[in-house]
Amino acid sequence: MTPEPATPGPSSGWTMTDLLSVDDLRITFNPPAGPVRAVRGVSLDVRHGEILGVAGESGCGKSVLFRALLGMVPPSATVTGSLRLDGASLGMDGSLQAVAALIQQNPGAALNPVFTIGRQLHLVARTDDPAVLADLLAQAGLADAPRLLDAYPHELSGGMLQRSVIALALARRPRLLIADEPTTALDATTQAQVLDLLGELRARHGLTVILISHDLAVIRRLCDRVVVLYAGRVAEAGATADVLDAPGHPYTQALLESIPRPAVAGRELASIPGLIPDGRRPIAGCAFAPRCPHVREDCRSGQPEPRPLHPGHTVACVLMEPPP
Amino acid sequence: MVPGARTRIERGGRGGASLRRLAMSSLVILGVVTITFAVSRLVPSDPASLYAGARARPEQVERVREDLNLGAPVMSQYVSYLGELARGDLGVSFATKRPIAEDLRRFLPATLELALSATALAVLIGIPAGVMAADRAHRLRAVGIRLLAVTSVSMPVFWSALFLQLFVASKLEWLPLAGRIDPGTHFATPTGFFLIDSVLSGSPSNFLDVVSHLILPVLVMAAYPLGLTIRLVRSAMLEVLASDHIEAARVAQVPWRTVLWRLALKNALLPALTVLGLTFAYSVSSAFLVEALFAWPGLGKYFADAILRVDLPVISAAVLTVTVVYVSVNLVLDLLQIRLDPRVVLS
Numbered sequence: 224m225t226p227e228p229a230t231p232g233p234s235s236g237w238t239m240t241d242l243l244s245v246d247d248l249r250i251t252f253n254p255p256a257g258p259v260r261a262v263r264g265v266s267l268d269v270r271h272g273e274i275l276g277v278a279g280e281s282g283c284g285k286s287v288l289f290r291a292l293l294g295m296v297p298p299s300a301t302v303t304g305s306l307r308l309d310g311a312s313l314g315m316d317g318s319l320q321a322v323a324a325l326i327q328q329n330p331g332a333a334l335n336p337v338f339t340i341g342r343q344l345h346l347v348a349r350t351d352d353p354a355v356l357a358d359l360l361a362q363a364g365l366a367d368a369p370r371l372l373d374a375y376p377h378e379l380s381g382g383m384l385q386r387s388v389i390a391l392a393l394a395r396r397p398r399l400l401i402a403d404e405p406t407t408a409l410d411a412t413t414q415a416q417v418l419d420l421l422g423e424l425r426a427r428h429g430l431t432v433i434l435i436s437h438d439l440a441v442i443r444r445l446c447d448r449v450v451v452l453y454a455g456r457v458a459e460a461g462a463t464a465d466v467l468d469a470p471g472h473p474y475t476q477a478l479l480e481s482i483p484r485p486a487v488a489g490r491e492l493a494s495i496p497g498l499i500p501d502g503r504r505p506i507a508g509c510a511f512a513p514r515c516p517h518v519r520e521d522c523r524s525g526q527p528e529p530r531p532l533h534p535g536h537t538v539a540c541v542l543m544e545p546p547p
Numbered sequence: 548m549v550p551g552a553r554t555r556i557e558r559g560g561r562g563g564a565s566l567r568r569l570a571m572s573s574l575v576i577l578g579v580v581t582i583t584f585a586v587s588r589l590v591p592s593d594p595a596s597l598y599a600g601a602r603a604r605p606e607q608v609e610r611v612r613e614d615l616n617l618g619a620p621v622m623s624q625y626v627s628y629l630g631e632l633a634r635g636d637l638g639v640s641f642a643t644k645r646p647i648a649e650d651l652r653r654f655l656p657a658t659l660e661l662a663l664s665a666t667a668l669a670v671l672i673g674i675p676a677g678v679m680a681a682d683r684a685h686r687l688r689a690v691g692i693r694l695l696a697v698t699s700v701s702m703p704v705f706w707s708a709l710f711l712q713l714f715v716a717s718k719l720e721w722l723p724l725a726g727r728i729d730p731g732t733h734f735a736t737p738t739g740f741f742l743i744d745s746v747l748s749g750s751p752s753n754f755l756d757v758v759s760h761l762i763l764p765v766l767v768m769a770a771y772p773l774g775l776t777i778r779l780v781r782s783a784m785l786e787v788l789a790s791d792h793i794e795a796a797r798v799a800q801v802p803w804r805t806v807l808w809r810l811a812l813k814n815a816l817l818p819a820l821t822v823l824g825l826t827f828a829y830s831v832s833s834a835f836l837v838e839a840l841f842a843w844p845g846l847g848k849y850f851a852d853a854i855l856r857v858d859l860p861v862i863s864a865a866v867l868t869v870t871v872v873y874v875s876v877n878l879v880l881d882l883l884q885i886r887l888d889p890r891v892v893l894s
Contacts, residue, residue, distance in 0.1 A: 293798055336889070347801060395799060
């Protein structure tokens, strides 16, 4: 199912295979204390029928990026850039909501606690036909669907809740599922089941899925391509196998080294020294430079632009360029 | 989500929760009865001489002591007091020698009519206004409502009452100045609630007379609970509107009206409900001032007179009445909360 890397990689403009194309997206929050640049020029493409992983540590801007595309950032935030759906320009005013559904991180909070699952499905699906509603739950892998329609969220387990959330997401027949850390709040067994379900839904309905996750193991398991974000910019993007097996960006390399592995049990877990940069301060040069083991003199001046490592795999790092 | 929640529901269920609340309420009332009884026996004044009057001779006082069974051991007095209460006998006023239960039947409906109307007004206007005040889609309207809320919370009762009486009643002569009905109006009052009685009388002019007398005191009494309700509902709504499930509903393009008035409001009502009970209690206890200003023949003046005369049985009855009203209102709210919130099963 891995699509052919037909384009030199993300940020190359719309091509026939793209469902969604984001160009130079910038998001700035404007609290009284001063502007916070959460996303600082992200371009990426989402292809028809693929599962695109979006990776990065907390605070790198991955959640807010897609909330902005959905028109869900507060009106006080400044959003610039362009969004295209099937090649046609689309406003970031919520227009994307017509074709996209959002699956949130915490299924316990994503459902309204004082309405039954059936009632919530009814409001979103705009039908109260119990057969249709039960079918949505069944598609999300919930066996005892008719009984669950009358259940309240607090009566369900975490896995059942996340499946109900997925059923709600399916209710409006979306083309695109945006799953924001959909398995973070779940235990390991349920995680695997929910990930398999997302894969099945893509196969069965031809859905396109964006999987936002800080967990590279989750992304490796499910995604065709991956975009690694750092400090509101794309650090690296490409086919999952390429990026995770032969990472070109020092940040991706560091992320991969900090995955706990049973094979090296007993050895201290690697972590990336330092913290992500403060979005309130302007960043000169590469945002990862202060934490980078390969930092060079020219890293501090000028932001590195994405360059192809090989077709379909881009890296935004000066290491890609010859030393000055 | 919460592991304990499910097992508790299986054990008690919503019916069990309601029964527990009912039992708790009865216990509270029994506790208050016991305390008022104890206090009436502990105060440094002799009930017998209070009853007999200031100029009674010692042997008259002794006869009263025997009549009222005040010489008996305190425990047996307590038991017979409980027995009388159970039969609906609240005793006799020391000052007027009238049965207190009869007085209450006359004054309680007048006060309840006022307090219930005021609370109903506060809730019926306050909840929708609170929702609108939290609606960022209509910023100007929201600001206007918040201004109204602050004004009505901060206006003292005596000031608003006098202002309305001066302006609306005296100057414009749109509404009557005071009282429950015109002196010339007469109809049977089987319930004591004039709104109901006037409807039962079958004459629209009686009903209009009652309503026109109610408007000003109800407005005055409703102001504080109204402002409070608006502010409570607004802050509860703002909190709910920031939650994940509302974001989910918005992304799913559920119409904003539905999000606001159904999905969010049902969540926001829960925290607001608890405090609404307190505003009703406020109405009952603040009734005295409003009743005094509008010459409203209710409990406020009756109880205030009793306190000034150290009329112990009436004071006990007053405490008991307020307790029963308070406990009943909170019971109703608790039961409502159990209905509204599937998660509430408190032990």
